[in-house]
Amino acid sequence: MGSKYDVLVIGGGNAALCAAISARRGGASVLVLEGAPKFYRGGNTRHTRNMRCAHDAATEILTGPYTEEEFWEDLLRVTGGQTDEVLARHMIRESKDILNWIVEQGVRWQPSLGGTLSLGRTNSFFLGGGRAMLNALYLTAERLGVDVEYDAEVTDLVIEDGMFLAARLKRPIKGETEIRATSLVAAAGGFEANIEWLKQYWGEAADNFLIRGTPYNRGSILKMLLAKGVQEVGDPTQCHAVAIDARAPKFDGGIITRHDSVVFGIVVNKHSQRFYDEGEDIWPKRYAIWGRLVAAQPDQIAYIIFDSTVVTSFMPTLFPPIAGQTVAELAGKLELDPAALEKTITEFNAAVRPGTFDHTILDDCRTEGITPQKTHWARKIETPPYLAYPVRPGITFTYLGTRVSKEARMLMADGKPSANMFAAGEIMAGNVLGKGYAAGMGMTIGSVFGRIAGREAAKHARN
């Protein structure tokens, strides 16, 4: 390779491509190093579907408005205040313009959304999903003259006094090489696919986690940056985790292994005990808490149990539910104690109070006299066949990251900004997301900070 680039981008997902395109449009020569082979390019972005952006009025693709203030309040609620307000508000403000900018890069939005999800006001959906979105970004980047190399895993970074000098990479075919560049954009994702690293915080439980996205996000770049003096942000045990089918593959099962049936039944652990209010809240929030709840249960497994009256109320699932004509038969198939499961269901049924069921609002169907309560959508489970989905924690992405400024510039441990290192996407998501998650924010963080990082990196390189 030999030549020196203005901007080196590590990673190949949304954040990396937004940075590469924006740096190239800023006049810089740009190289993108993607650790994965071409098919798997784009990390977790391949699996995404939508993006959350503030907007003042309805558009062709969104019912509106979704104001900056409302976005901010949503973020505040899910994170419980664990967010950098300056950065977060800056991101939200910029998100308004991203809606159009991303279209200028060739990405197309889906006009309206059918199906069972209802996010048409806050989130825009990519036509054809995340991989289609990535394909468009790659086409645009290549057309603009961005160089892209696949199977190019960066194995070392040469950094002196907070200044990036070169990256070393290992390529299966072309061998090892060193690449120098004037500025660096690190957009290499989190460390969710690195089970060993997860174990440092979660212990042996992490062996039972399933990784919903790419196996290539092993956090190697994050680790190098932190080791070389970049300031750390976020709690390493915080991540976005949902309950997914226990039969899903260990890695890369993507969106189709999720379950959204929790509200329609009860959730028990391997001792057939309920452990949380299944009727606590409606969709986006509920979606994001159950992964952690299941992670806290023995053996990290739980079972969503419902009956045949509700099967058409939620999205069709990849794996069919496990069925039994009696509760005992179902328990047998799930390897649960039949007596214990029967007792739990009988007690639950007895606690259900009459009400008017409406799963689109927080309705008045609830239980009385049991712990935990089911505060909404509680209905008796009594119509065979009885059905169940086994679920495990499905890790989406991690929040431990590099601290950045509003310019997406990395901050060093002593609080000084790095001369030429920028970060975008999952690798710095923890600046905004201290904990919790609201659907579509992963892409907002990647696009907004990717675009800024690319622009700033190009500016630095051309000075």
Next chain:
Amino acid sequence: MHGTRILDEADRLMTVCNSCRYCEGLCAVFPAMEMRRAFSDGDLNYLANLCHSCGACYVDCQFSPPHEFNVNVPKTLAVARAESYAAYAWPQALSGAFARNGLVISIVAALSMAAFILGFAALNDRSVLFGVNTGPGAFYKLMPHNAMAALFSAAFLYAILALVMSVRAFWRDIGTPIGGRADGGSIFQAIRDAGELRYLHGGGVGCYNEDDKPTDRRKLYHHLTFYGFLLCFAATSVATLYHYLLGREAPYPWWDLPVVLGTLGGLGLIVGPVGLFIAKLRRAPELLDEDRYGMDVGFIAMLFLTGFTGVLLLLLRETAAMGPLLALHLGAVFALFITMPYGKFVHGIYRFAALVRYAQERRTAA
């Protein structure tokens, strides 16, 4: 589970897609799928015939091979679609014709017919065959108009009958209520969707062919072929009206309506099929139903031959080549007619029926 292995695979994919739904904005297949939770053979054949093979959902899918979920919707639906033609063929005894090499069958049929016409002419009067014949009625020196009309009407009527019977079976199987009729609005919608090939556009960017970069060319060639065919059909219809209503006999001067229509159509039938053939040669193997290569190519070849001999005939009709060329042209047209119900031609008919059904479903759902 299902009648065939490919339908089992299609069922598996539709279960994956139905729990994903990322592609719902790309074409009609996915919204139609979302209206169902379980899939009968008829449902799967319906979805297969709604697919225009644009390739977008393959290039956009995070689960396409080498991913272990191995999702390849375009290819699976292409095979299922091809198998559905045989499943609904009338009479069933001829369904095997789809499997045999369509190219050979069509060419043999065309040449046999050409030979027959030549023989017929030779028996009557050798001089017409190689002589120069001009002026009204010149064509009919080769074969009297009534004989020609009788032969071709018979072939055409048979084709229509076989097609109607087949599409009826399809229509019933894809879930329309027994005796259910299509309403005018849905038919009109389907005519528009088919006329503009609305779903051969990968959700807007174009069609995918040799790689992951979309281009619109397959759509363009398809349009040339389709409208070329319609123009030729119109030319023949106008000529028939001229003959019976106005008593004017072919060949007509170059500026006359049947010739203008026929020439434009013939050009479409030359450029379109050649383009489609080249696109097919280039198509990424993972998108191609290779087993049905012969059937597709046979149909493309017949269309090309019809257009090509037609245009040559126009250019050389005042020379001694007219006789053999006319025989060849008529042979190609005849072969096109009789192979219609048992070759790739039916894809248009089934697709249209599927589009009508889709329009209907959308109206009921709305």
